[in-house]
Amino acid sequence: MSSAIPPLEKKVIGIAILGCIAHLGLISYAAFRLGIAVPGCVTNVRPFTQGQVIAQSPKRYEVHLLTKMWAFEPATIRVPVGSTVDFYVTSLDVTHGVFVDRTNVNLMSIPNVVNYARARFKKPGRYPVLCHEYCGTGHQAMYGVVEVTDN
Numbered sequence: 787m788s789s790a791i792p793p794l795e796k797k798v799i800g801i802a803i804l805g806c807i808a809h810l811g812l813i814s815y816a817a818f819r820l821g822i823a824v825p826g827c828v829t830n831v832r833p834f835t836q837g838q839v840i841a842q843s844p845k846r847y848e849v850h851l852l853t854k855m856w857a858f859e860p861a862t863i864r865v866p867v868g869s870t871v872d873f874y875v876t877s878l879d880v881t882h883g884v885f886v887d888r889t890n891v892n893l894m895s896i897p898n899v900v901n902y903a904r905a906r907f908k909k910p911g912r913y914p915v916l917c918h919e920y921c922g923t924g925h926q927a928m929y930g931v932v933e934v935t936d937n
């Protein structure tokens with residue numbers, strides 16, 4: 787009885803190890819190079835019933851984005867280019883979705899739960915905010931925008 791590893795099994799183990807290394811490399815690239823962070827649950831912001839934009843400094847903003855049938859509150863968010871924006875989202879009624887185009891903000895908006903994601907706006911322009919969870923007959927009307935200004 788031989789204890790040597792069969793050649794085919796060695797190849798499979800090698801491919802699996804290479805796959806793990808490639809996977810870790812891609813995760814590291816996404817996290818450190820692209821700045822993509824996995825959304826998390828937040829316990830220090832309680833569910834809110836009014837949307838608002840809070841300026842913490844000229845380039846730091848906290849957005850309390852409220853979803854409701856069938857609108858975002860606030861619908862328009864204005865920040866200067868180069869801003870870092872912390873999005874906290876919750877819902878007044880049913881489950882909605884929050885997707886901010888060309889960012890990593892892609893969250894579920896759930897009643898009595900606050901979800902969170904951070905985005906940095908490096909280029910000026912209009913970044914549409916869309917609901918990506920079917921939430922009723924007015925779902926397609928849910929539209930907002932982040933306006934990133936040049937100054």
Ligand code: CUA
Pocket residue numbers: 853856881882883917918919920921922925926928
């Ligand atoms: Cu809100 Cu779809």
